[in-house]
Amino acid sequence: MHAASAIDTLTLAIPPFRPLDSLDHVADHLLQAGYEPVLSVPIVDAERPVGMISRHQLHALFMKKFGRELYGKRPVADFMIRDFLSIEADTPLAQAAQYLTRHMRQPVSEDFVITREGLYQGVGAVLSLLGAMERQAVQHSAQLGHAYRELKASQAQLIQSEKMASLGQMVAGVAHEINTPLGYVRNNVEMVGEFTSQTARLLHAYRELSRALLAADGDAAQVTAALDSIEALEALIDPELLQADQSTLLTDTLYGLNQISELVSGLKDFSRLDQAPTDNVSLNDCVESALLIARNSLKNKVEVIRQLGDLPPLRCAPSQINQVLLNLLTNAAQAIADRGRILIRTWAGEGNVCISVQDTGKGMPPEVLKKIFDPFFTTKPVGEGTGLGLSIAYKIVEQHGGRIRVASQPGRGTRFVVELPCPTVTTPAAVSARLLQA
Ligand SMILES: Nc1ncnc2c1ncn2[C@@H]1O[C@H](COP(=O)(O)OP(=O)(O)OP(=O)(O)O)[C@@H](O)[C@H]1O
Ligand SMILES: [Mg+2]
CATH class of the missing domain: 3.10.580.10 (CBS-domain)
Structure with a gap:
């Protein structure tokens, strides 16, 4: 005491x-x-x-x-x-x-x-x-206030470190994604370099010919020699083919560079550290951003089907919503053992916008389903899952004033639905009701 x-x-x-x-x-x-x-x-x-x-x-x-x-x-x-x-x-x-x-x-x-x-x-x-x-009560309430503030700070810290952890997992995938276009962009540039030196040789031969033709003394032997060397070169290098190849290579290179910059900007969007809510966020853009980051864990095994509805702009912290979506997508991909589908739907509800992520994975029995939002609950092997993903997703959605629901059937799959409040949403029914009133 x-x-x-x-x-x-x-x-x-x-x-x-x-x-x-x-x-x-x-x-x-x-x-x-x-x-x-x-x-x-x-x-x-x-x-x-x-x-x-x-x-x-x-x-x-x-x-x-x-x-x-x-x-x-x-x-x-x-x-x-x-x-x-x-x-x-x-x-x-x-x-x-x-x-x-x-x-x-x-x-x-x-x-x-x-x-x-x-x-x-x-x-x-x-x-x-x-x-x-009374003094003790004041002291206790100050202590409680302090503990509360510390708890809030450590919760924010937890969200941040989970984000860093999931980002860490993703970085390997994204690096791989960047490596593929980078590989062929490098190849293409090397080939364009080679083509350039061939073009230079052709150009040189053409200039020799023009010089022979324009020479004042008009030596026919020189003209013939220049023509011969052009013929020999063109047998090796078809100028039309060269031009066509070169332009294909440049188009491919540009495509690859675009892919790289898309990945980089996706990563930048995704990892934004700002926690403050922003107006005019498109939930569909968040879906695309999360899909881009999750691409490596989805490809070769998951068919992603998007059914993205018309959504009003949303006020939210996009980097946090990205984190929620990434976790739902990663969980869904991890639940699919061999091959499967993930259906992503978005729609505007009554005063809210909704997103559902449904997978054809292994599903969950009721005793697992009960605990999935508990911090540190995981069924994954040590080192693979921290069990924080869903508890943090829950917290983020709650902080946005929304809710997250789940339904699952063992052997058939799982569906998560996230609802986020969006006061400006007006459904057709609400619009016609208002028109009737006016
Ligand atoms: N789509 C899903 N299908 C089947 N089980 C799921 C699904 N989503 C979550 N779970 C179950 O819920 C548990 C908790 O998920 P959560 O995202 O919180 O942690 P984790 O995925 O195990 O680890 P982390 O997200 O930290 O990598 C998972 O271990 C898994 O058993
Ligand atoms: Mg998870």
Whole structure:
């Protein structure tokens, strides 16, 4: 138990009276220094508290007719309260307060005796107990506030590190994706380089011919030689074919470069670190962005079918929504053992936009389904899954004011539906209702 929370911090060292002391003696002493803070004084016999007497009681007795003469000489034990309140010094504040409120008599400002192992220690005042309780409550609420802020920060940290982890997984795939076009772009450029040197040889031969033709002395032998060497070169290099090949190579190269820049900008979009919501986000663009990043884990085994509806612009943090979608797509791909399909649908609902990711994977039994949103729950081998993906997806969707639902059948597949609120959504039914009203 923490010392600061125990009742002994409230102990007032009030000198006690003995049971045989007279009321006069008590009354005289009460006026002296040391007793000011309390309304009641303790009566102690051989260090054990046996009673209490209050100023109020003394006053009432002495105010009676001849009160002081009648009662002044009598021992205080004749008048003291015997069922006074007594609390052990190491009792926690909250427990003491509970005990006092349960047993306290009026007036509430009455004092109580504090003991240690049954022996007199001092006196406590109900008001100072209340004050201490209040200070403790303030301190607890500050601690709670601090803990809450820390929890929020670590949650944001968790989302960020999961994002980094999933990004890490994806980087290998994306690097591979970039490598393929990069490979043939390099090849093409090398070939264009070779073609350029062939073109240069042809050009050189043509210039030799033109020089021979234009020469003032007009040597026919030189012209014939130039023509022969052109013929020999053209047998090796067909200029028309060369031009056609070169333009195909350049078109392919441009295509490859576009693919690379698409991947790079997709990656940049995806990994945006901003958490702040942005207006005018297209959920369909988020789908494309996540698909681009997930491409490597989907290809060769998953047929992706998109049914993307007309969606109004959405206010959301796109990088976080990308993270949700990427996790749903990765989970779906991981659930498909051999070959399968992922159907992605988006549509505008009543006041929201929805996206469903449905796979033909292995599905989940009810006992797994129950736990999938729990942090660290995973059925994947160590090192493959952290079990954070869905819990973070859940948190992100919740922070956007939306919800995420799932239905699954073992052996048949799983469907996740994410709904995000979008107040501007108006369905045709809502539009016609409004038109009718107008
Ligand atoms: N589409 C799905 N089909 C079948 N099981 C799924 C599907 N999505 C999730 N699960 C189950 O839910 C569990 C938790 O998923 P979650 O995304 O939270 O973690 P994980 O995929 O195991 O690990 P991580 O996402 O961190 O790599 C998975 O281990 C899997 O058992
Ligand atoms: Mg996952």
